[in-house]
Structure formats: structure tokens, C-alpha cells
Amino acid sequence: MKLKKLPIGIQTFSEIREDDYVYVDKTGIAHALLQNYKYVFLSRPRRFGKSLFLDTLRNIFEANKSLFRGLAIENQWNWDVSYPVIQISFAEGKIKSFKDLEDKFEEIFIYNQQRLGITCQFEARDRRCFSELIRKAHAKYNQKVVVLVDEYDKPILDNITNTPLAQEIRDGLVNFYSVIKGSDEFLRFAFLTGVSKFTKTSIFSGLNNITDISLDKPYGDICGYSQQDVETTFAPYLEGVDMDRLKEWYNGYNFLGNRMYNPFDILNFIAKDHTYSNYWFESGTPTFLIELIKKQSYFLPNLANLRVDQKLLNSFDIENLDLEVILYQSGYLTIGNVTQDEDDDIIYTLVVPNKEVKTSLNKYIITSLYEDNSLKAKPLSRALREQNLESFKLALTSIFASIPYNNFIKNDMQNYEGFYASVIYVYLQSLGLNIIGEDVTNQGRIDLTIKMDNAIYILEFKVDATDKTNALQQIKDKDYASKYLDQQKPIYLIGIHFNSHEKNLSGFEWERV
Template identity: 55%
Template sequence: MTPTATVAYPAPSRRRLPIGIQTFSEIIQEGHYYVDKSGYALDLINTGKAYFLSRPRRFGKSLFLDTLKELFEGHAELFKGLAAEKRWDWTKQYPVIRISFGGGVAKSRAELAVRIQEILRSNRERLGLARPADWPESDTAGNLSHLIRQAHQTRGQRVVVLIDEYDKPILDNITDSAVAIEMREGLKDLYSVLKDADEHLKFVFLTGVSKFSKVSLFSGLNNLQDLTLMPEYSALCGYTDEDVDTVFAPELPGLDREEVRRWYNGYNWLGSSVYNPFDLLLLF
């Protein structure tokens, strides 16, 4: 069902629709629409250290993590005109370790270990850091711990760790409880590193679809603050009504605004109602 035209809107210049794009720099540099979330990023950085957020898939979690990455790496040119431009100290650049389980499916703990090895190897290459020859690559938790310490010592700034789709290896095997438990234990071994590395860490952010208890998967990570149902961060991902009426104003002529709201503005985490970004972009 396609909403019909009933309301007249001004038609400023249109931009490219960022459908399926999770890379902040691509959105900014190639002239796509962007709903500024950098203010939320600064609020989180200034008030805490370790966070967790659960949201459905295709809701902008990966894009927010990439925004954090570009911010901490000090790419000021990407934030011109955004909330962070004049509020961030661009003289500091922090080493960022980015871990994502969004791609591929691991069917055993051994496959998960190989995937983690690839991720850590990629991070080392990007940071220009070599793995000690006497450190077995199969020791994934030990390698992450060493990488965090090494990045801190080499760069002179504490490390930022961003973990996307933290729960996907478990959810991919949810119908096989034995394998799912193996995945949980493998991930628990990896994530436990973050507690002991606290002195080397500047900021930690984990996202996923599900919410596992801290007792099972995040044992010992007591400082992880869950943003999932905090009203002030309910619009951290997704588009608000104001975003639609301002950022996407060029796309609204010809659409019944109330019908758009009724069809797509159905998500709420105890604060502002938000639109699913992917669905709304497909509508436009």
C-alpha cells in the first residue's frame, strides 16, 4: 500500500538515499542524507565508559559504531556542520579496535576462533602493529588482551573497542543448543578480556539484537551500562518525526505524512518513537 498525497511540502534539493550503507565516511563524502547522531556519541563519551545497546537488525547500529570510530580517530573533516564539530578535541586520536560478527556464519567453536583470529589480524594491520612471534594466534583472548595493551603503549592513548553483532554467532545456531552453548563460551572467553584491560581502555561499546544476561555472557563486566531501555537514548538509532520532517523534507512531497507515520513510526524504547531507517528509506 502506497501513501497518497494530501499535504504540500517545500521541495529543497534532494540528496542520495543511504540505503544499506553502514560506512559513515561514505555517507558524508558522497552526499547522502545523514541524521546526525554525533551529539549522542559525545554525551555517551562524556558520561561513561562502557555501554551495551540492543536493537533490531537494519536499525543503524553499525552506522553508529562507525560514527564513533571516525570520531575517536579524529577525522574532523567528516563532522563539519554536525553536533560534534565544535565539541570534540580533534588534537587527540585514539586507537580503535573494531570487531564485527555481522558477516558469515560460524558453525562450530573452531570456526568462531578462526573468525576472531581474522578480525584481530585485520585490526593489527590497520593499526600497524605486529603480533609477537612467540604468541600463538589460536589464543584469541590472549591476542585481544595483548593487542589492547600494545595499542595503548604504542599510540600513547587508551584504546576504544567497538563490537558489532556481539550475539550473532549464538543466534545463527540457536536451534542447536549444544553449538549455541559452545559459541556462548567462546564469546564469553573473548569478552572477559575487557574487564582485565580496563586501565588500557578509553571507551567500549557493544551492540546486538538480543539481550543476554551479564551473568552468562558478560560475567565480570560489571561496568557495562545497558542503554536499551533508557528513555534519553531511545532515538540513538532510528529516525524521529523531527528527523523525517527536516532531514528528509525533500522526499515528502506526494506522501501522506499521517499514513507514513502510521505505517513506519512503530518503534519505542520508553522514550521517543522512531522509524526503522531501512524501511523508511525503501519507501522514499
């Protein structure tokens, strides 16, 4: 049996359908969306299929029925009615100035005038051209207009490290997007996608009637591939693959529907003869996140057990960037579970989605912050697997001896336990190990817990400690090991002392329980 082609990088729905590419049917979800809403916003990380879904909507509204043969929506939609569609996309190119933004709007609205056979009185770079285009399209086609906006926030994200320019571009976008609300009587539907989530006090201040479906359970699978998709649609492409390993590497994104795979990973994994690699991570470099980690002297073990409230639902503030929210929105963290606290506030526990992101992100941090190629992490893994604590100590000593602190730190962070815990955390995470930072017990918080298949390691750190603050003794006094006694594995208690002057280990004690 001849297999269909893989649509790697293809975001055009008609090309996928006409040229016999694999297509995971999202049209049932699209139909439900169109039946229930008029103004919709969707946030998803990059390369998750937002652009393809948007183009699918365009073809539905333009009544291209032949493309939907055999799909869920085929017999549910009225194909006798065609709507004029205005397409706005910032996916291509990079906006480097406010003039670039105006030039981009000019390009967008000239293109739409040509598509719809309409000539605007106002210049294409003028927001009034957008408004005029909507009204004239409504009059010409005698149907309400559809507006589809792809990567609405990319001009801001392109300049997020330049706060004044990002603010100027944000204000320019607000000016244009406000046209959508002002054109309500002429519109059938508007759909906006991006990476960051909106807040009604910033970029979407004029669109207070828009519905954010990013974490609505019925639309949790709107982009990406579910486990069922992988095991059915892609079954012929994955013969002989260890599905548990595939799931560990690439599954895990949670938008309150099924756990999802990023399509870019699955398609490339198949195309590269089932080779495990960091396909999605390598498609975009998170340099901005590294700058934030440096600037905030961020305590990296927090990322192993992070709890946030509903601020997750809001866009980050350009003037006060929130690292945790950006990590979530950009796909480096995802939702582990959802609970309600004693005040009935919704609390999200954020986790790293899968092995690809865990290993790749932490290797990138090691390379960027500590100027190391991360090969020094390998002896750590070997020592832990072999339960060789002397080798573990030597590996840690080697790591700290190699870090050029002054190249990246301009404060006294190296005087605090958090710095040393962060270094150890990222090296262990880069190996894909199961790490718990600030591990909660009924007696307090363990600095770091490492859960291996054959052993558990409980680590406590002290910097410039006195005799009264012994790290190993604290683990014993607070009985941290009791939390794991039912695991029926060896438990190692490790107290590590650091000297801020020497910037390395000054003491290493351990006991086995």
C-alpha cells in the first residue's frame, strides 16, 4: 500500500487535500466552533498547526466543498453560501520598526483588495482601509465578512527585548484590531491566533467581546495530534516503534483536552527514519528566555514544581515580563493538573511537557549561561545509576570548576543556595532525569530530590555554612526520607556545602537509608 505524503511545513489546506498528504481531521471541531462563536481567540505554541487550522476555516467559509470530501464537516455545513474572507498574517518576516509594521499592513491590505476585487479610497497602510475593506466586501458580496488573523502578536514578540519599540508596535496593533469591534454589523466571524494570550487591558482592549478558547476543554484538541491520531492515522508510518518511548519523548502538551503531540515532531520523526531528536526545540531558539533567567536570577528548580493562578490566562505585560507565563505560552511548560485552593481559585501546576523539551531546554541553558557543551552532565548520570556517590561528588566538582561566573552574573547570586541548586538542577534535567525541586514534605522542603529507577537521592545545600547548619544533619533531623520509605528503593541522603569564595564544593556527606 502506497502511503500518503507527510505535510512537513505545509500550512495550505488545499495543497494537503489535493496532493494526497496525510491530514488529521479537525473539521468536526471547526464546525462546533463556527456554530457557537462569532469572535474567537486561540493561543498555542509555535508549529502546532494554528496556520493550517486558520486556512481550513478560510476554505470552509469560501465554500470549497470538494476539499472536504470524506471529512467530518462535509454533510454538516451549508456549501451554497460563500463568505468574503480577509486574511491577516504576521507569520512571515520580522518587524524591526514601526515603519515595518505600517509596511506590513500595506502589503496585507493590498493583497486583500486584490483577492476580493475591491479598491479602497484610503491608503492600504491606513487603518481606515481595513474598515473600508470590510464594508465594501459586505456590499459587493452581499454577505457578512470573515476576518482571520494569524500570529497576531508576532510583531510584539519580535521586539520583546526592546520595551519602547514593543510598546509602540502594540499600540499600532491595537489601533488596527479595534476596527474589528467597530465593524460588528458587517462581520460573520473573526478568529485570531497567536502564542501569547491577550488581556482585556492591553492589546485587545477594544475587543472585550472576544472569547478565548485556548483552555476550553471542547477545543483542547483543536491543534496537534492526540495519542489516538498517532495510533490510527500514523500507524502505518510507525511500525516497529516503541510507542511508550515515543510518548515519553514527544507527547505531553495539555490544553485541558487530550495530551497532545506537536505535529512537527511526529512528522519529522517519521521522515528521519524514527530517529529521536529535538525537532521542535531546534526550530526556534529561546534566547529571550535566557535573558530573562539572567535578569531575574531565576531559581530554576522552581520549574520542576510550579504552581500558578489564573494569570496564566492573561498576556504577559511588556513592562513586567513573567517568566513562568512566557515559558507556558511558548510551549516549554504545559499544564500538569488543575486544582482549586481553599478560596476556590483555580491553580495550575505547570510541568515540562516531555523528554525533548526537558533535555533540550536545559542543555541550552547550560550552554548559554554556563558556557559548557553539557557533556559534563554524563558522569552525573552514570554515577547515580551506579549509586557511586564518590563519582557523583567528583562530577559536581568538575562542573562548578568550569563555570565562568563573571561572564553571566552581575550580582551576588553565587552567594546563595539557589544558584548552586539551579546549576545542579539544569545539569540533571538535561539528562532527562526525574527531578523534584523544593520537594514538599510534612517537615519542610527538600532542596532537590532525584528519583531513579533503582534509587532515590535527597539533596540539601548550604552555602558558607557554620557548624550549626549542617546539610546532612538537616535532612536527618527533619526526616525527609520518610516520604519515600514506601518506594522500597535505596534512599541516599546527601548534604552538600559550597564555599562562595572558592565557588565550589567545600563539603560532601552522605548516608544510605
